[in-house]
Amino acid sequence: MSERVSEFEQSEVEESEMDEMEDPAVKRRLESVGIEFDPKKRSATFMQVDQKTAKASSFMEGVEIMSIRTALEKYEWVEDYFWRIVKREQDDFTKIADSEEVNGYFIRSLPGYKVEIPVEACLYLRKAGLKQKVHNIIIAEENSELNIISGCTSHPGIRNGMHIGISEFFVKKNAKLTFSMIHSWESDIEVRPRSAALVEENGLFISNYVLMNPVKLVQMYPTAYVEKNATAIFSSVIVALENSVVDAGSRAVLRGENASAEIISRTISKGGDIIARGHIIGSAPDVRGHLECRGLMLSENGKIHAVPELDARYPNVDLSHEAAIGKIAEEEIFYLQSRGLSKEEAEAAIIRGFLELDIKGIPDVLKREIDKAISLLETDLL
Amino acid sequence: MKTGKKDILRVVNLGLKVDDRPILQNVSLYIQEGETYALFGPNGSGKSSFLSAIVGNPVYKVHSGRIIFKGVDVTSMPTDERIKLGMGIAFQTPPKVSGVKLIDVLRHCAKIGGKSEEDIYSYAEKLKMEDFLERSVNQGFSGGELKRSELLQLLLLNRDFVMLDEPDSGVDLENIDLVGKTIREILERNKREEERKKSGLIITHTGKILDYVDADYGVILYKGRIACVGNPDDILKEISENGYEGCISKCLREFPNLNNLK
Numbered sequence: 001m002s003e004r005v006s007e008f009e010q011s012e013v014e015e016s017e018m019d020e021m022e023d024p025a026v027k028r029r030l031e032s033v034g035i036e037f038d039p040k041k042r043s044a045t046f047m048q049v050d051q052k053t054a055k056a057s058s059f060m061e062g063v064e065i066m067s068i069r070t071a072l073e074k075y076e077w078v079e080d081y082f083w084r085i086v087k088r089e090q091d092d093f094t095k096i097a098d099s100e101e102v103n104g105y106f107i108r109s110l111p112g113y114k115v116e117i118p119v120e121a122c123l124y125l126r127k128a129g130l131k132q133k134v135h136n137i138i139i140a141e142e143n144s145e146l147n148i149i150s151g152c153t154s155h156p157g158i159r160n161g162m163h164i165g166i167s168e169f170f171v172k173k174n175a176k177l178t179f180s181m182i183h184s185w186e187s188d189i190e191v192r193p194r195s196a197a198l199v200e201e202n203g204l205f206i207s208n209y210v211l212m213n214p215v216k217l218v219q220m221y222p223t224a225y226v227e228k229n230a231t232a233i234f235s236s237v238i239v240a241l242e243n244s245v246v247d248a249g250s251r252a253v254l255r256g257e258n259a260s261a262e263i264i265s266r267t268i269s270k271g272g273d274i275i276a277r278g279h280i281i282g283s284a285p286d287v288r289g290h291l292e293c294r295g296l297m298l299s300e301n302g303k304i305h306a307v308p309e310l311d312a313r314y315p316n317v318d319l320s321h322e323a324a325i326g327k328i329a330e331e332e333i334f335y336l337q338s339r340g341l342s343k344e345e346a347e348a349a350i351i352r353g354f355l356e357l358d359i360k361g362i363p364d365v366l367k368r369e370i371d372k373a374i375s376l377l378e379t380d381l382l
Numbered sequence: 383m384k385t386g387k388k389d390i391l392r393v394v395n396l397g398l399k400v401d402d403r404p405i406l407q408n409v410s411l412y413i414q415e416g417e418t419y420a421l422f423g424p425n426g427s428g429k430s431s432f433l434s435a436i437v438g439n440p441v442y443k444v445h446s447g448r449i450i451f452k453g454v455d456v457t458s459m460p461t462d463e464r465i466k467l468g469m470g471i472a473f474q475t476p477p478k479v480s481g482v483k484l485i486d487v488l489r490h491c492a493k494i495g496g497k498s499e500e501d502i503y504s505y506a507e508k509l510k511m512e513d514f515l516e517r518s519v520n521q522g523f524s525g526g527e528l529k530r531s532e533l534l535q536l537l538l539l540n541r542d543f544v545m546l547d548e549p550d551s552g553v554d555l556e557n558i559d560l561v562g563k564t565i566r567e568i569l570e571r572n573k574r575e576e577e578r579k580k581s582g583l584i585i586t587h588t589g590k591i592l593d594y595v596d597a598d599y600g601v602i603l604y605k606g607r608i609a610c611v612g613n614p615d616d617i618l619k620e621i622s623e624n625g626y627e628g629c630i631s632k633c634l635r636e637f638p639n640l641n642n643l644k
Contacts, residue, residue: 241537332479334439337461339487339535340494346462353481353518 009056009066013049025156033151033182033374034369035122041365043117046105049124050132053103062113063146064106065121068135071106077200077301078106081137085168085196085225093192097133104135104166109146118147118180118365122184125154125161125189134165140175140203147366148177152191159360160188160216161298167222169197171205171230176360180208182373187243199230201256206362208370209236211246212377214272219247221277228256228284235357236265237374240272240302249277249307254287254317261289261337266355269295279309282317289318295325296354352378387414389435389453390543390581397446398428398435398606405431405442406606413543416578418569420592420614421585423603424626430474431588432603433475433545436583437471438464451543465594466494470541471534474548474585478520484531485515488538495540502538509534524554526561533564543581544568550591562594571595587617604630 011018020026021037030036037045037055044058044065053067070076088098105121125132140146152163163185171177177197185191199205205224222234234250252261265279280289295304308321328350336346355374359367391413398406406428413419423429435442436449438461449457456464480488488502497505509530519622520528529549536544546565553561566572571584571594582592592614600614604626610617610633620629 106489276595329477330440331477334441334461335473335477335491336482336487338437338465338473339490340462340465340539341490342462343460349486352481353479353483356481 008052009070009127010273011211012052013054013249017049018054022373028376029153030122030151032373033122033153033184034149034180034359034373035151036118042116042120043115044107046119046121048103048105048108048122048134049126050130051101051103056105056122060115060117062144063111063115064108064110065118065119066106067108068102068137069102071137071219078137081139081168081170082135085198086166086194090194093164094133094194097135097166097194099133102135103179104137106137107146107169108139109141109144111141112143114145116145116147116365118149118363118366118369121148121150123150123152123163125158125163127161128158129160130366131162131164132135134163136165136167137170138167138177138179139170140177142172143174144172144235145176146178147363148179149366150179150181151184152181154186154189159186162190163192165193165195167193167195169195171197171199171203173200174202175200176204178206178208178366180210180362180366180370182210182370183215183218184213184377187214188216190216191218191220191356193218193220193222195220197224197232198225199224199232201228201230203227203230205231206233206359207235207250207298208357208359209234209238209248209360210370210373211248212237212239212374214241215244215246217247218244221249221251223251223253224261225253225255226259226261228238229258230256231259234260234263235359236267237355237357238265238274238276239268240274242271244272244313246272246278247275249275249279249282251279252282253281254289255283257284258286259284260287263290264292264357266357267293267295267304268351268354269297269299270301271301271303273302274304275307276304277307277309278321279311279312280319281313282319283313285314285316287317288290289320291321293321293323294354296298296351297325297327299352341351383447387416390415390417390451391583392450393436393447394450395447396435396444396449397432399443399445400431400441404606406435409447409606409608411499411601411608413581413583416570416575417580417599418571418582418584418595418597420589420597420600421498421583421603422600422617422621427603428460429603430547433547433583433585436545437461437469462612465541468542469545470536470543471537471545472529472536472547472549474530474551476520476532478522480518480521482519483516484511484519487519487535488515489520491535491538495538497538497540504535505537509537509560526554526557529553529561530557533561536568537564542579544583546582546584548585548587550586550588558590562591566594569595592618602626602630602633609633612620
């Protein structure tokens with residue numbers, strides 16, 4: 001068990017500017033993306049406002065947290081992880097992120113430390129029209145466990161802007177890393193995460209994504225490279241409201257013997273457009289992968305387009321997928337009505353149930369945080 | 383004829399359609415407080431549809447007649463309001479509702495039935511469903527588990543009039559006793575006749591459940607019409623010896639004015 005210690009990095013944000021984080025509307029928004037700033041409930045905390053580091057403190061032995069700028073100064077070797085699995089030249093957005101201005105977080109669990117209490121990291125868009133550029137490096141060293149909640153959101157009333165986030169995850173041998181990203185934006189904000197994970201032998205990478213508020217566009221396709229006996233699990237809960245476009249998928253490249261992957265998405269269109277992608281590539285002996293896309297259409301407008309792809313490049317692989325899109329089954333509504341729920345209560349229960357992801361392998365505390373975030377966010381939906 | 387009993391259900395000349403296909407024609411049934419009816423009939427005769435119509439499944443369109451429940455015309459009332467007025471139903475094959483936990487459904491039932499959280503757990507234990515509370519309702523339940531889950535919900539709903547669609551089918555020998563006794567309790571068949579307040583309508587194919595629940599009357603639904611009303615044991619015996627056709631023709635011979643089947 002890690003002991004509680006404190007390490008702080010100097011904030012670059014004026015104290016007066018930080019006062020507004022105490023505003024109830026801001027607090028509520030932060031809470032809805034899993035950010036609480038409560039050292040009793042978090043092992044470390046990081047916050048970036050626009051390009052500036054606002055907070056970076058670790059409360060537990062075994063967890064390092066700092067801005068990426070500081071990390072690059074502090075450790076020469078961090079440079080080696082930079083642009084290692086996401087390509088600098090990948091597209092226009094990686095090129096924009098490859099800038100002097102870039103900031104982001106560096107989170108690392110030290111070898112052998114198992115830190116169940118989550119680390120929180122918040123990327124906050126404060127200035128209207130800004131292109132926020134972020135580059136994160138996350139490392140779970142050998143035999144360690146690290147759990148992260150990453151909340152990305154914008155200041156209430158800031159309607160436009162762009163968030164470009166590069167994240168590179170390194171799960172070393174026998175390590176376990178869970179990363180739960182919760183987004184809450186506004187109607188004219190464009191979001192371009194670019195993420196990749198390298199999961200080494202016997203490693204476990206669990207990535208969860210929640211988006212339930214309006215957004216102009218989210219477009220992302222994180223990729224996990226999964227080595228021998230390692231596992232990657234992606235789960236997403238996505239709701240697209242009117243005028244939102246969400247093109248999101250997860251990809252797993254099973255390139256070591258006995259590697260496995262599971263990709264699960266639950267999408268709801270309430271007038272917005274969703275492209276739910278998934279791609280599993282099996283290129284080593286005895287790999288297993290399963291893809292599950294389920295969609296619910298709640299509006300005459302909008303669309304859900306599921307694109308599950310399986311790609312076998314080795315004879316001895318086991319890959320499968322299931323995809324289903326529909327509306328709420330009348331039979332289920334009627335059944336709950338026969339237990340005394342009104343039609344509206346029944347629909348709300350079914351939608352809530354649809355969004356209930358049975359995420360395996362994450363600590364209960366994290367599961368509760370995700371459930372809480374979903375229940376705070378679902379007010380728009382129900 | 384019992385006297386001084388209150389009206390529970392009065393179905394008057396009910397006609398039912400699904401997608402313009404007639405399912406029931408001129409069906410009338412009158413159930414009083416404390417009475418339990420057994421409903422027989424071959425597959426496809428409309429038994430399940432009849433129960434669904436009484437509870438208000440929107441798939442079934444009532445095109446003629448009326449359903450009067452406790453003196454209130456409920457013919458076009460939403461299902462949940464009928465439940466609140468005092469109806470309950472256990473389905474033959476209830477749908478799974480993924481993500482909606484059994485315990486959450488039970489809490490709704492308990493709220494309506496005036497039961498406590500402790501009641502939920504003690505009834506769940508009694509029906510051997512305590513390991514299913516955190517699971518999605520009906521998801522991956524076996525035949526017998528589905529029946530026990532339905533009965534658990536009915537116990538907590540604590541309604542005055544309860545319909546059961548083949549509660550004995552798919553239940554193994556080990557559990558039939560539990561299921562039978564639970565239904566007996568729900569319908570107060572363990573009480574003296576004059577003390578019974580609960581009424582019931584039970585669909586049964588095999589009549590197995592009647593070993594536990596002594597229904598007051600038996601009814602045969604045949605080709606969408608009520609073809610026979612009588613003593614449930616006599617009807618069951620007749621059906622098993624001479625088939626539905628034989629039973630009905632005898633019924634018509636003995637009560638020629640009761641029905642006008644062609």
